Amino acid sequence: MFWTVALVALDGRQYVYRVYAPRKALPADLFWAAYHCHEDGGRPRASDWFDSAEIRWVGGTGELALRS
Numbered sequence: 001m002f003w004t005v006a007l008v009a010l011d012g013r014q015y016v017y018r019v020y021a022p023r024k025a026l027p028a029d030l031f032w033a034a035y036h037c038h039e040d041g042g043r044p045r046a047s048d049w050f051d052s053a054e055i056r057w058v059g060g061t062g063e064l065a066l067r068s
Helices: 027-040
Strands: 002-008 014-019 054-058 065-067
Touching: 002 027, 014 027, 027 054
Parallel strands: none
Antiparallel strands: 002 014, 002 054, 054 065
16 A cells, blocks of 8 residues: 655645555655655745655554654
């Protein structure tokens, strides 16, 4: 399945990205994948604070929610 990573941008909006990675992926790797995707898209700058991201596993056996 996949992860969702929500980033808060300077315009006050929350942008959510789908990151395809194994369930054992490190939260920091998921964050940076979403962050770089956001920055490449030309949208308002996102916060680069790892603690501001919401990272969630979607699908598979059970739900795992990480609030960083």
